[in-house]
Amino acid sequence: MPEVKEYTNQNKPTWCPGCGNFGMWEALKRALSELDMDFDEYSIVWGIGCHGNGADFIRTAGFHGLHGRALPVASALKWAQPNLNVIVEAGDGDGYGLGLSHFVHSVRRNIDMTYLAHDNQIYGLTTGQASPTSDHLMRSVSTPKGVLEEPVNPIGLALAEGATFIARGFAGDIPHLTELYKAAIQHKGFAVVDVYQPCVTWNKHNTFPWFRERVYKLEETDWDTSDRTAAFDLSMKSFRELTCTPDECRVPIGIYYREDDTETYEDGVTAYGEPLYKVAEEPRDVSALIAEFR
Amino acid sequence: MPAGIPHGATEVRIRIGGPAGFGIKAAGQSLARVFTRAGYETFDLTEYPSLIKGGHNTYHLRVSDHEIHSHVLATDILVALDKQTVPLHLDELTEGAAIIYDPKDFDMSEVEGVPEGLCIIPVPLTDIIYDVGGQKIMRNVVALGAVLGHIGFPIELLHASLEEQFSHKAPEIAEVNKKCASAGAEHAAGQGCPFPLDMHPIEGRDPRILIDGNEALSLGALAAGIGFYAAYPMTPASSVLHFMAKHGEDLGVIVKHTEDELAAMNMVVGAAFGGARAMCCTSGGGFALMNEAFGLAGVSESAVVVGLMTRPGPATGMPTWTEQSDLRYALHAAQGEFPRVVLAPGDRDDAFTMGWQAFNIADVLQTPVIVLGDAYLSDHRASVAPFDSSAVTVDRGKLITEGEVTDYLRYRLTEDGVSERVLPGVKGAEQLVNSYEHDEFGYGAQGEDPDVRVAQNEKRMRKLDLAREICPTPAYYGPTEADLSIILFGSTKMPVREAMSWLEPDGVSVNMMQITTVWPFPAEEVMTFLGAARKTAVIEGNLTGQLRGLIRQECLLDVDHTLARHDGRPFSPEQLYAWIKEVLA
Numbered sequence: 001m002p003e004v005k006e007y008t009n010q011n012k013p014t015w016c017p018g019c020g021n022f023g024m025w026e027a028l029k030r031a032l033s034e035l036d037m038d039f040d041e042y043s044i045v046w047g048i049g050c051h052g053n054g055a056d057f058i059r060t061a062g063f064h065g066l067h068g069r070a071l072p073v074a075s076a077l078k079w080a081q082p083n084l085n086v087i088v089e090a091g092d093g094d095g096y097g098l099g100l101s102h103f104v105h106s107v108r109r110n111i112d113m114t115y116l117a118h119d120n121q122i123y124g125l126t127t128g129q130a131s132p133t134s135d136h137l138m139r140s141v142s143t144p145k146g147v148l149e150e151p152v153n154p155i156g157l158a159l160a161e162g163a164t165f166i167a168r169g170f171a172g173d174i175p176h177l178t179e180l181y182k183a184a185i186q187h188k189g190f191a192v193v194d195v196y197q198p199c200v201t202w203n204k205h206n207t208f209p210w211f212r213e214r215v216y217k218l219e220e221t222d223w224d225t226s227d228r229t230a231a232f233d234l235s236m237k238s239f240r241e242l243t244c245t246p247d248e249c250r251v252p253i254g255i256y257y258r259e260d261d262t263e264t265y266e267d268g269v270t271a272y273g274e275p276l277y278k279v280a281e282e283p284r285d286v287s288a289l290i291a292e293f294r
Numbered sequence: 295m296p297a298g299i300p301h302g303a304t305e306v307r308i309r310i311g312g313p314a315g316f317g318i319k320a321a322g323q324s325l326a327r328v329f330t331r332a333g334y335e336t337f338d339l340t341e342y343p344s345l346i347k348g349g350h351n352t353y354h355l356r357v358s359d360h361e362i363h364s365h366v367l368a369t370d371i372l373v374a375l376d377k378q379t380v381p382l383h384l385d386e387l388t389e390g391a392a393i394i395y396d397p398k399d400f401d402m403s404e405v406e407g408v409p410e411g412l413c414i415i416p417v418p419l420t421d422i423i424y425d426v427g428g429q430k431i432m433r434n435v436v437a438l439g440a441v442l443g444h445i446g447f448p449i450e451l452l453h454a455s456l457e458e459q460f461s462h463k464a465p466e467i468a469e470v471n472k473k474c475a476s477a478g479a480e481h482a483a484g485q486g487c488p489f490p491l492d493m494h495p496i497e498g499r500d501p502r503i504l505i506d507g508n509e510a511l512s513l514g515a516l517a518a519g520i521g522f523y524a525a526y527p528m529t530p531a532s533s534v535l536h537f538m539a540k541h542g543e544d545l546g547v548i549v550k551h552t553e554d555e556l557a558a559m560n561m562v563v564g565a566a567f568g569g570a571r572a573m574c575c576t577s578g579g580g581f582a583l584m585n586e587a588f589g590l591a592g593v594s595e596s597a598v599v600v601g602l603m604t605r606p607g608p609a610t611g612m613p614t615w616t617e618q619s620d621l622r623y624a625l626h627a628a629q630g631e632f633p634r635v636v637l638a639p640g641d642r643d644d645a646f647t648m649g650w651q652a653f654n655i656a657d658v659l660q661t662p663v664i665v666l667g668d669a670y671l672s673d674h675r676a677s678v679a680p681f682d683s684s685a686v687t688v689d690r691g692k693l694i695t696e697g698e699v700t701d702y703l704r705y706r707l708t709e710d711g712v713s714e715r716v717l718p719g720v721k722g723a724e725q726l727v728n729s730y731e732h733d734e735f736g737y738g739a740q741g742e743d744p745d746v747r748v749a750q751n752e753k754r755m756r757k758l759d760l761a762r763e764i765c766p767t768p769a770y771y772g773p774t775e776a777d778l779s780i781i782l783f784g785s786t787k788m789p790v791r792e793a794m795s796w797l798e799p800d801g802v803s804v805n806m807m808q809i810t811t812v813w814p815f816p817a818e819e820v821m822t823f824l825g826a827a828r829k830t831a832v833i834e835g836n837l838t839g840q841l842r843g844l845i846r847q848e849c850l851l852d853v854d855h856t857l858a859r860h861d862g863r864p865f866s867p868e869q870l871y872a873w874i875k876e877v878l879a
Binding site: 011014039040041043045048053055056059060061062063064065066069071072073074075076077078079080081083084101102105269270271272274275276277279280281282283284285286287289290291293294 | 501502503504509513516517518519520521522541542543544546548549550552553554556557558560561563564565567568569570571572586587590594650653680681686687688690693695716717718719720721722724725726727728729730736738739
C-alpha cells in the first residue's frame with residue numbers, strides 16, 4: 001500500500017497558504033492510500049482553475065484539460081480504459097458554469113467514475129469574480145451590486161437527473177472528507193462529492209470559521225441516504241443568503257443520497273469491456289461490410 | 295448546354311422531383327441500385343432544402359455504360375411528383391426528354407413554357423396503388439416502374455431490389471410494392487413514346503458498390519481500427535454518426551451522440567489519451583464549437599481525427615448544400631500555433647483511403663488530423679469498385695500500450711518532435727497530459743519557463759517535417775503537357791475530371807493537380823506543376839479564392855484564372871466544360 005506521502009511529487013503546491021484545496025488534496029491522497037491504489041490503477045482529470053493547479057502536485061497518469069471540460073475527457077478515458085479508476089477534479093466556475101451541461105449529462109449517464117467539485121463559491125484564479133455557486137447578492141469585482149441570480153444547486157441538480165451517489169464535504173474536516181472520497185471512489189456509478197473549500201484570498205464571506213459554525217454531519221443524525229425526495233428538499237434548504245446566522249442556516253455534510261447496484265452507462269454498451277487500444281492492433285476486416293453496398 | 299455524354303456512351307439521366315417527406319431519395323437509390331447491379335455506372339445527386347416535409351426535393355441519377363466521374367445537369371426523364379417540379383427543371387431537359395407525372399396531381403396543359411417535342415407520359419400513380427392494394431407512400435415505386443417501362447428496361451431487377459428492401463419487414467409489403475412497379479412499367483411502356491436508346495443489363499462487368507463519401511470515410515475509419523466515435527448531429531456529417539451507430543458497436547466501437555460538439559471533441563481527446571483510435575465528424579458550425587478542444591489536441595499531442603464536412607456558412611448558412619469555404623478555417627482553427635494535418639479527399643476512393651490513413655498519420659505524429667470534405671462528397675452515392683481493404687495498414691507510431699516503463703517523459707524532446715506515448719495503466723507511465731504549456735513530464739508550472747516553452751513549441755512544430763514524409767502526395771490527372779493546368783482540392787476533382795473527359799475528344803488538353811494533403815502545403819510540387827504549365831487555373835467552391843491565396847502565400851506564385859462558386863451547388867461538368875473553352879478561346 002503506497003503511503004500518503006508517496007502520492008506527492010517534487011512540485012510544491014502553489015495554492016495560497018490556508019487554501020481549501022490543501023484539505024481536498026490531503027483527503028484524496030489519504031483515500032487513495034487507504035484504498036491501496038497503485039499509481040497505475042487510477043487516473044485523474046482536471047479542469048482549469050485553482051483546483052486544476054493541483055494537477056502538478058499529485059502522482060498519476062493524468063490529464064489537465066480545458067476549463068469546464070474535464071468530464072467529457074474523463075468519460076471517454078473511462079470507456080477506453082475500463083480498468084482505470086477515473087477521478088475528475090473540477091471547480092465551481094469550471095464545472096457548474098462552463099461545464100454545467102457536461103455535469104448534468106454525466107449524472108444522467110451514471111458513468112462509473114468519481115467527480116470531486118472544488119466549490120469555493122468564487123473564481124480564484126481569475127482574481128475574485130462571482131461564481132455560479134456564489135450566494136445571492138454577494139458582491140465581487142464582477143458583481144459590485146451583488147449577484148442577482150440564485151446560486152446553482154449542484155446537489156439538487158444531480159438528484160433531479162438521477163444521481164446515484166451525491167455527497168457534500170468540507171475541506172476543513174479532512175478525516176470526514178477522506179471517508180466521503182473513499183465511498184465515492186468505491187461507488188459503482190457516477191459519484192459526486194461537492195466540497196466546500198473556502199477561498200482565503202477572495203471569498204471574505206464563506207470562510208473557514210463561517211462554515212465551522214454551520215456544518216453538521218448527516219451521519220450523526222438519523223439521515224436516510226435512500227430517500228431521494230428528502231435529499232432534494234435538504235439541498236434546497238442549504239443557505240443561499242449572506243445574512244443568515246449560524247442558527248438559521250445549517251450546512252449538512254456527508255452522503256445526501258446513494259443508490260447501489262444501479263446500471264451504469266457502460267453496462268449498456270456492447271463494445272465496452274476491453275481496453276480500446278486492443279481493437280486497433282491490426283486492421284479491422286470490413287470486407288463483409290463493403291460487400292453490403294453492392 | 296452540351297448534352298454531356300462521353301463519346302460513344304449510352305447514358306440516361308433521370309430526375310425525380312417533388313415535395314420533401316415522400317421518400318424521393320430512398321426511391322431514387324433503389325433505381326440507382328437497379329442500374330448499378332445491371333452493370334452500369336451511376337452517380338446521384340440529392341438536392342433538398344433543410345426541411346422534413348414540404349419544399350422542393352429532387353433526386354438526380356446519372357446512368358452510363360461508360361466510366362463517369364460526376365453528376366451532370368442534363369435530364370432525359372423527369373418524374374414530376376408535383377406541379378412545381380416541371381417549370382423548375384424545364385431548362386435542363388434534353389431534346390425529346392420524357393416527363394412522367396400523374397394527371398391527378400396537375401394538368402400539364404396549365405404548366406407554362408413546356409416546349410414541343412417532349413415525351414409527356416401521364417401515369418395514374420395514385421390510382422394504380424389503390425388498384426393493386428397499396429398505400430400512398432408507394433407512389434414512388436409506381437414511378438420507378440414507369441421509368442423502367444419507358445426505357446424498356448427489365449422490371450425484374452427492381453423487383454429483386456424491392457424484395458430485399460421489404461421482405462425482412464413483411465413479405466406481403468414486398469409483394470404489393472412489386473405489383474406497383476409492374477403496373478407503373480406496363481402503363482408507361484404503352485404510351486407510344488419510344489425511348490431512343492437501347493438499354494439492357496450488361497453482362498460480365500466487374501461488381502460495383504454504391505456508396506457516398508460519408509460511408510466511404512466511415513468504412514476507412516472502421517478498417518483503421520477506430521474504437522471511439524463521438525458526434526453531435528449536423529448536416530452533412532450526421533450520416534457518419536448513423537453509420538457508426540448502426541455498424542460500430544458490433545465491431546467494437548463505442549459510439550456516442552454527445553450533448554454538444556464541445557463534449558464530442560473533448561471525448562475524442564480523452565479516448566485518444568486512453569489509447570483508442572478516435573474520431574468525430576461535424577460541419578463548420580460544430581467545428582467552431584470544437585475549436586478550443588481541437589487546440590487542446592494540438593498542445594496535448596493527442597492523436598485524433600476530425601471529419602469536417604463543409605456546407606455554406608457562416609453560422610447556420612445553407613445546411614443541406616455544399617461549399618469549399620472552410621479551407622482556411624481548417625488551417626487556422628484554434629488559438630496559438632500547433633501542427634495539424636489537413637487531408638482533402640476528392641472522391642469516394644479518396645474518402646476510404648484517407649479515412650484509414652488519417653489514423654496512421656495522427657498516431658505517428660501525435661497531433662490532430664482533419665479530413666476536409668463537403669456536402670457534395672458526403673451526401674451523394676456513386677458506383678465505384680469495391681474498396682480494397684487488404685491495402686489497409688495500422689501504424690500506431692511510438693505508442694506503448696502494455697508492460698512497464700522507467701524514467702518516462704511524455705513530452706521528451708526528440709529530433710522528429712514525436713515522443714513515446716505510454717498509456718495510463720502501464721506501470722511507470724506517470725505523466726501529465728496538459729492543456730497548459732508544459733515541461734517534458736507534462737507539468738504546467740514549469741511550462742512557463744521561456745526556454746521550456748520554446749523547446750516544447752518547436753518540438754511540436756517539428757512534426758510537420760515528418761508529416762511531409764508520410765502524408766499523401768498530390769494526385770495528377772491528364773497529360774503531362776496541356777493547354778490548361780488546373781489546381782484544386784476536394785470534391786471539385788469529380789466534375790473537373792468529367793469535364794476533362796468531354797474536352798479531350800474536342801482536342802482540348804487539360805491536366806489537373808489535386809492537392810490531397812492541404813496542410814502541410816505541398817509547395818514544391820505546386821511550384822513544379824505551375825512552372826511546367828502553359829496556362830493555369832484554380833477552381834474552388836468559395837468566394838474569396840482560399841486555395842489561390844494559399845498558393846500565393848506558400849509559393850509566391852499566382853495562377854492565370856480562377857473559377858469560383860459559392861451558391862451552394864457543386865460545379866457541374868457542363869459549367870466547367872464551357873468555362874475552360876472560354877478561357878482557352
